[in-house]
Amino acid sequence: MKNILIILLIIAGIRVEAQNLVEGFVTSTKGDSLPGVNVYLKNTYDGTSTKVNGYFSFKTSATGNQTLVAQSVGFKKREFPVVFNDGPIEIDIELKEAIDQLNAVTITAGAMEASDAKKAVVLKPLDIVTTPSAMGDIIGAFQTLPGTSTVGNDGRLFVRGGDASETAIFIDGLQVGNAFGTTASNVPTRTRFSPNLFKGSFFSTGGYSAEYGQALSSALALNTVDIPLRSQGDISIMSLGGGYTQTLVGKNNSITASANYFDLSPYQSLIKQDFDWERSPYGWDASLAASQKLSNGGMLKAYFQKESNGLKLWQKQPGEAGRGTLIGIKNKYTYAQSNIKLIGKNGWSYTGGASYSDNLDQFDLDSQMVSQQNRLIHLKGVAIKDFSDAISLKTGVESTWSSYQETLVNEGLSRDFLDQRYNVFLESDYYLSNQLIFRGGVRSGYSVLNDEFWIDPRASVSYKFEHEGQMSFAYGTFSQLPLERFRILNNNLGNTEAEHFILNYFISKSGRTFRAEAFHKSYDNLVTFNGYNQAPEDISLSGQGYAKGMDFFYRDRKSIKETDFWITYSFVDSKRKFDSFESQVQPSFAPRHNASVVAKHYVSFLQSQLGMSFSVNDGYTYTNPNLPGEQNAKTKSFQDMSISWSYLPKPNLIIHLACSNVLGRDNIFGYQYGQEANESGLVPGMPVVQGAPRFLFLGIFLTLSSDKSANQLNNL
Template sequence: MKTLLTFILALSATSVVTAQTFIQGIVTDTKGEALPGVNVFIEDTYDGTSSDGNGNFNFTTTEKGEKTLVVSMIGFHPSAKTINCDGTKQQHSFVLKEKIDQLNAVTITAGAMEASDVKKAVVMKPLDIVTTSGAMGDVIGALTKLPGTSTVGNDGRLFVRGGDASETNIYFDGLQVGNAYGSTASNVPTRSRFNPNLFKGSFFSTGGYSAEFGQALSSALVLNSIDMPLRNQTDLSLMSIGGDFTQTLVGERNSVTASGAFMNLAPYQSIISQNMDFEKAPSSWQAEILGRQKVGKSGLLKAFYHTEHAKVSVNQEQPGTDEVLTTSINNNYNFGNINYKQALDNGWSYYGGVSASFNQDNIGINGTQFKLTNTLNHIKGVIVKDFSDRLSVKNGLELYHSTYKEKNETSQQERSFNENTYNHFIESDYYLSKNLVFRAGLRSTYNTLLEKIWATPRASLAYKSGENSQVSFAYGQFKQLAKPEIRIQKNDLGNSESSHFILNYLYSKKGRTFRTEAFYKSYENLIRYDSASSRNLYGLNNNGSGYAQGFDFFYRDNKSLRETDFWITYSFTDSERNLNNFESKVTPGYAPKHNASVVMKRFIQALNSQLGFSYSWNSGYNYHNPNMAGEMQSTTRDYNNLSISWSYLPMPNLIIHFECSNVLGYKNEFGYQYATQPNAQGQFESLPIQQVADRFLFLGIFWTISKDKNANQLNNL
């Protein structure tokens, strides 16, 4: 009996042992490196273990038949295989691929500066536009405090790395804006047309930008409007130069923001001395409305419309004569766009829309009347497919329809042209790992006026060199047709061309950002002409060439000093071009070699105030002096501008804001205008091209009203 019991127990023990399956193996990454701490388990059971420091694992299971063996680890794609639990000893190996997401992935930063609260590499937040001293609430004024830009105070537009302002295109929610700046007289600076509070962020490229955007030799500025505001609110502004009213209404799935504004500098100029004789001070009124509607689970439809009317008239002395040039401008402008974006199933998404710009200038020059009419219509559709977390492809089609017409209403002469431009672009991002991403794109174009096809390739590479740092490289070819006022004189003028090479380093950690970039830009087929008379250019051709090269750096810090945010920018640009009617390569008058700025903001709790200042410095501007040998051989003295601002909050929803640009009254000059004929002594007399005024003073009261009392002006500081 004892022998029988012993035999039964032994047989039972043997059955238990033989019912267990022994599973062992190793887990590595795609480079063959062992992965410790990987979860290894049989699906829908409690049987499993974790890999050790060498990536090895082993465990036993009493499960029988076909089962699924799963391995998973944060930051990697899980892997699984079917095994047969048959009571044997088994060996399994797994190779896990890195999982790429927005939290750990490298991003392309060469040539690119984001201004968005959702991007890791934030260089400038949207609200910096309205709180930077010296920017005067202008989008472009704030961007001139960033690397790669130049301050050209007698113009007011955006000049990037030795390029003319026409080399930068501006987009509103991905659709191009025609005539994005207000019309103005010669040497009277202009502003961008849109209210900066409309935008949640911007993408500003100093070069090497995406294949999605084209027809600009230097850069692209993409402004993205707010998707959905938080609450109903009313915003009132009363300023020393005008006022505006904005009403926002928010529903469960829709919202609308409507505003109206007026500006008139006449009262201001009657108090503050000006360096120019304004017959009619700059004045304007504008109205705009932005509506949003959620569609389904992930669709969003936006519609925007902006209308504007502006006037100015100025008398300008002419060197060497007693004559005065009187220029008056009466501008009418309309811009509207409709855009839609939708996330679809299986990694598909879509966005696109249509925009229309209309600009008409009625210009009087010493009694001769001109009417200039320019339209730009833009249609775009883009499909994006995320094949995996490693591979994404963007594919888009565009149509531009543009017209331009000039009419001399005094002589009844006129000329015009219209054209269609068709574009296809395709661009792909491929993550070789979470530390290395490659982007390649191609933009193809057909123009009906030229009856030609061309293509421009783009490529970028970024490597995450450390936990908080990365290196990026970008290359791109870019083509741009001449400005309409030039092409109307010679319709078959070809594209000007540029090639960009950019190397970028970015370090960002806990409130501190350091960014430095080196670049080289070559130019071919630039516009040249033999001579000019009035509005006509003779001998127009594409025989010009040139280059721009240099480096810049940017440091921003809102951690080192309590309640203080500051940034420092420096740019070096060496640029020469053979263009216009010059016979040799020269440095353009809008491209100073050295540009630097310092911006600081400090909130003082005890005073309920934010104090700010900015200091901008440029080396001198080149200009041509006909009294000397050579071309563009003279240089103005350095540009200096110290600006201060003070924002006081007597209540959370009320701001009293004061700002003064060029506090020290520095006599900045941007070149000289010379007489067309020499005087009796054989000298060409000249007048300096100056700022409109030595200083600009601004006082504004901003009041926000909301039913729930949660909206306040602290958001604007």
């Protein structure tokens, strides 16, 4: 018995001597202690977790060559080779933070995103179509965002002291030519595309990605829906017309066909108009969208739209008797595009596509027939690779063909030009940590028509604070060829140029979003000419200017129950020498102060959403020839309060009522003057006013689907 006890004690002693100690500390790359880190030997049950101070220790019977693993949520796993030679192992481990793309810092300088894909966005797609003043127009909603100016007699997007031509619009990365409908002078227009086409958008007020070009101020990138949720039919009956949309959805594909018609004649016969219409605006459009999921996560999309519209309007001339000049417009427009996304090998993904825009305007100017035609073909290919969770690369090539033709139909005279542009861009994101990201890019271009080559560098950096707010800075140079109406007169015109500096603070937390941004934008090589805007002479690129200021945005979906509201304010100090001006002036399209408030409240017992939006600016500058100087006068402030009511008596039925300028504010956008003085020695003038005191919209939207629950809320 004594011998057996001795043997057991010897065996126990051997086992105790075989226990090896492993100990050390785990810290972050910043030197902070990391508690709760799992430290263990690979393929064994031996290990432990670090204490509050990052210390760990455990014993193991493992021998020889082993692998020590340190692993924790939010940090990259690390493995270390260790060798047990009958002695303790002391090792200190440093863990690098893993990049969490969902919660990591993002570039926010000059960038505002509207989507359902991310948490920290400014607007959702539904916000765009339920903003009362927008009347279902995408641009109308973006005009309530910081950095934009409301120019009520135009309707297009004016950003930070830039005119509407300085904003480029892209659909699925492809440039759209003539994205706005053709209209007469001082008659506001709208975008051509329905909001329900898009799942999200990216709106930049400056400093935008090297992927986009041909815009001095802003890029608006719209992304179309991949596969709709269900098969359904949508009927729209409106005070302006009606339409029908049919969507068929399969397992991996879909097709949507739509047709719409509008005619404002019945509406304008009931509502008093300040414009002298000979033929109220009318038109139709038809579209077809198709999508197909491909293997390995790829997607193929195609879209086609055809439309035709027209109007006839008497425009009174200052100091002249009678109704004025009769202007007739007929417009035909075709847009088509196709794009594909492919998932390649070794982490590469590829996108490519082509778009085609064809716009034909026929003007009848007091029996003088003028025809203008724009065509744009855009080809693009992009390659993207994530080399790690910290480094990504995007590179692409583009080719663009643009043509323009003007014809005096009665005289049989015509002139035109064709230009080919080639672009290459490269851009890379580098996450130094979840708190710090750097983006650098460059875009180059070449125009065949004016034999010009250019390079535009761009860079951004963003840092995220511990309280979840983040600071961003962006810099970039931007080039844009002049408008066709200038290039047709001087084919050798080169690029106009802008340089952006942007500093941004952004935080989105607990249902509240705050954004503040300061900017400085300088212009060079702006188009100047002698004579009148309708007949420019001696066109050159001798203009320059600047725009500087700041804007603020606050959105709150938390403080008031069932209520969502946002408030914006923008200050813009802009002066430029351009067009026929002889000195730097404040442009008429760049009010110094712009503000807006949008609020939406859901009333459950009424099954309704009530909306209100209010926009205001400090007025528009204009030149009064009876006073010395240029841009020497200013209108009273622009003010517009719009309201809306969306009533859902059934899940698939919506009745939507909206009214703009409900208070009947007599807004004036400037003054138009004659060319000669009258008997009193004064040049006669007349105000540029809005088409009617108010605009009233009534729509009934019925959705037909198998589950009876789908609706057209996104179409409002």
